[in-house]
Amino acid sequence: MAADDDTQDAVRRILNERPPEDLPPGAEARLRQRLDQEPPPARRVAAPRAARPRKKKTASRTKAARSRSSRR
């Protein structure tokens, strides 16, 4: 197990220290040129809300009905 841990740590460290390569010369400018040709990003449009069906008005329960249900 210790050997496995050593392997994991050693490989992780080597990969983590991989020397980065430079961007090709002019890469930033070429990317900006491409982005310049793009229209502004489209904004997320919220989906229109479906009209909620109106709640039917129900008659409020009478005091007697409430006391009957609480006794059950």
Place this chain on the structure above:
Amino acid sequence: VDVDETLAAKAARGNREAFDELVNRYQSRMFQLVRILTSGDAEAEDLVQDTFVRAYRAVGQFRGDSTFRTWLHRIAVNVVRSHAARRNSRGRPRSVEADAADDDAAVGRLASHEDLEDAVVRRRTIDQALARLPPEMRLLITLRDVQGLEYREIAVITGLPIGTVESRIFRGRRRLRPMLAPLLERSAPRREK
């Protein structure tokens, strides 16, 4: 609030400077990622451009469900996968090694010749080792150990369960061990006689 998310929100409102700042922050990292995933493909710069153009078009839909860097990495991975699929359908062989000409050009841009040589050799050794892994294992290891992403971010990007991500990375490091032996020996602490 995270700087990336603030910039992404501004970019979504049409602020191009904010998006340019995101490009500054991530262009180099995306280039490393694409170069490794394509085994040093000469089209890496084009693929990085495609990644940022797609991100720019979609930034208005970025909802912040994941971090910006996770979102951007996912776009880059999709761009690379589409590219690989196109290449395979055309029957073009994929390059196995980093482009030697690019490395030679890089030597000229480095500060000290000795360091440059050494950096190029180290990078080439690492890239060649990674290129020998199956593509999915290479992707997982690169996201974790080169790009420094968290396991949960990698799970989001790849759509794999987090346990699968962890176990494949574990096995991948084991496979890399002998291939990286020259670097491991050189970097191991020396014992005094």
